[in-house]
Amino acid sequence: MRVAENLNAALHAVLAADRGVHLLGEDIADPYGGAFKVTRGLSERFPDQVLSTPISEAGITGVASGLALCGDAAIVEVMFGDFVALAFDPLVNFASKSVSMYGSRLPMRMVVRCPSGGGRGYGPTHSQSPMKHFLGVPGLSVYELSPFHDNLDVFGEMLALGEPCLFVEDKVTYTQPMFPDVDPFRWDRTDDGVVRVFLDERPDCVLIAPGGMAHRALEAMRSLLFEADISSILMIPSRLYPFPIEAAAVEATGARFVFVAEESTGGGTWGAEVAHRLHAGLWGRLDRPVTLVHSVDSVIPTASHLEREVLTRAETIHRQVLEVLT
Template sequence: MSSLRYAHAVNLALADAMAADERVVVLGEDVAQAGGSFKATRGLLERFGPERVIDTPISEAAITSAAVGAAMAGLRPVLEIMFMDFITLAMDGLVNQAAKARFMFGGRCSVPMVVRTPHGGGLSAGPQHSQCLEAWLAHVPGLKVVCPSNPQDAYGLLRAAIDDPDPVVFVEHKALYGMRGEVDAGLRARIGEARVARPGRDATLVCYGAAVGTCLAAAGLLADRGVEVEVIDLRSLQPWDWETVRASVARTHRALVVHEAVQAYGVGAEIAACIGEHAFDELDAPVMRLGAPFMPVPFSATLEARYAVDETKVLAALERLMA
């Protein structure tokens, strides 16, 4: 077991997968010579060569469509969309082709590709480089969507995504790349399986990605007041682990869903609706959601801080939930 930064865990997962399977190739803008915009692919070109680590033109549509064709022809491409905001330019290949190929070919063809893309704010990158668009992709039948919150899951979920026979969107958070944690390269995560990041008895916090750390911090502050909050790290957004969430709500009888993405029509709405529909009798209070306001992400650091879902907002929502 090694102590690695989140970005290094991603890099190690790519290297281990490429070493284990010569069909795995990496492609995207600046992934080869530059080692990626966030250095997650550093060193791969030197180790595996230009036929397996490929710098592409600046065209998200071309990168994605090429990966779809490569996957259908027998490779296992891992492509990088430099910022999740630019996935808008890749939607035809991803949504209309990759996601639907298995269905349209009657199960005789699959598209084993992974789309790595960073989302999220906190870096004053502005409204075109800070969005969290994972709810768009979780809405598409045929796509799987995962979002690791720590280095171990960054490694384990990426290995699982590369092994998967169908297209997987692997969402990383820019602000987590420097996060350090223990990584066991022998552990594989399972897509669709959440983890209980902190056990509790008084309320359930459901979250993913960078919001997990925010929720754990808020839960720690409430523990000092004698309130024990259970924190569920979804890890996988499509499919998502209903059974773990249901079991937690059955124990705590209160639920708050938290994410950095805009609250309206978000992942939290789906989870809250499922709890309300299938676990209504377990609830002692209405399910609550907490997300970003319905507006573009501000460029100003001061305004972005007010826009963000932080531990103060999580605490305030939990206090309303417990009232």
Template sequence: MTRSVLDSITAALLAALKKDPTVLLLGEDILDPYGGAFKATRGCSTAYPDRVISTPISEAGLGGLCAGLALRGQRPVLEIMFGDFTTLLADQLINHISKFRWMYNNSVAVPLVVRTPMGGRRGYGPTHSQTLEKLFLGVPGLTVAAPLNFDLPGYGDISQVLLSRVITETQEPVLFIENKLQYLLPVLNPADLSDFTATVSYSKDDAAKLYPSVTLAIKGAPAASVTLTAYGYMAELARQAQMKLAYEHEIFTELVLPTRLSPFDTASLEASTARTGRLLTIEEGTLSLGWGAEIAARLATAQPGLKLARLAAAETPVPASQVLEKATLPQVEDILSFVQKMV
């Protein structure tokens, strides 16, 4: 049976609970048999009934509770049912959780992980379909991460290994961005990626090699003329576009896929754009002041003359109508169009 990203997320939670008795899961409706709104915690409360806690609906209160647990030596994992509701958690994350270590002169650690599903494409409408992680990028002391649906030699299943290690190894707060449609994607192994060469790299400050950045190129293809970069579910759409560009349009690209969005290191991107001279950033959030804007600004400074383009969602709320939602959010066809205009 094909393993999905959702299966990997669940396996990561169970592995973390098994490995470390200080790991606690908290969130709304996460107990069996329901197992959370997207079923990520299914089986966890049955296996560890004393460490999986269903909570009231109070994101700000839960943030404060988890901060206290982390300060007292526990490793809480908080599930926020929809990423839209991280706005209710923002005060705790930005003004407290991310700052405690600095405020108390490194005498405390806050090993707290907040998991939440972002994104649209399910018809949930304006208040349950947003991609809001850009609100938290650049907050000192807060790491923002997103999984990939790859199982690669030397690292393993990125969705499972990354989340499990983040929960059990990090001493800093992490906002772990999942995506509703990414949950459904199959985890791709080397055989599934036989058309690609996959290169894994790490930031210089990531001594533990926790947050891989994966660069995909079509195997045996001519030199790439455009670099694409994306994360989360958009990484899969970009990979599909990369295949279409190569086999239907003979346009060859490199695709750089980070798992750590903030703090962000541009080394793997700079290495690719030095070869291609062009960069397209791809994200599901709205265009203005987003992840892609920061990447473009950094690369433009590092490599003057680099040709840049950005693809993101329209500057409107996400509609509930399937037709309008599709028109609002970036599609594979949009990636193809943008790249064709760049070359």
């Protein structure tokens, strides 16, 4: 099963289990089924729960907030995550605040899905990774799609939180297989839902990357192992904010170097938040500060050869690790 198919199956299961869950978005109804076909078949099966909307990200998210405020639940598809900026006010200034500003906690069950990231040649305004603009908002959690996390479980967790969630879906992940082969490594999952990919328990370095970056981090791990004899452990969280990985979990690996890889451009990023969270607990135990690996400070070109030069790739991670460890 591919990631997009798993996501579609999860949405089918969520809407079937709770008739109070509504799915809203542009062109999500059949026969089109969304820009990336993630919502295919849902409007035909659940005609009263699926609403194909006009082009208005603020309006869609506002309606979703109203449904959540009245006790139902809503899942919004923003066709391209770049345009979630248009929904910033209803999401950040209303939905997330409504959880706690009425004197007692009010469940606001809503998920805003954001197909994001580059690698598809869609150009500057359809290829960005906007998650960093939504970090640190009280009452708003941020998750990222991952081939190692079953989406039915992830949706269950997000809706159970009772607060708005931004679900970042790296578009290149859609066609990847669920639970991919990580040979020669093995993987497990912690109680916090963090996937650990490793060869041995005493690696040279720790890589931390969200789900959309996982395949690139894995490729870098293989090349570092076979070409430079550098052993790594990769940690892939499903929930990005609040960040679930504690300093103790990193310290337990014995590694003295930590890298955080992401596709966002530098400056106020998720990676910087991770480094900040880990710094205090690992002070004096690392050989150098946490190293951030991110895309070039540039708009994202449409031409594939230029796009590759801008975005974080496996080679980017490989080169950064070598520079630090050798």
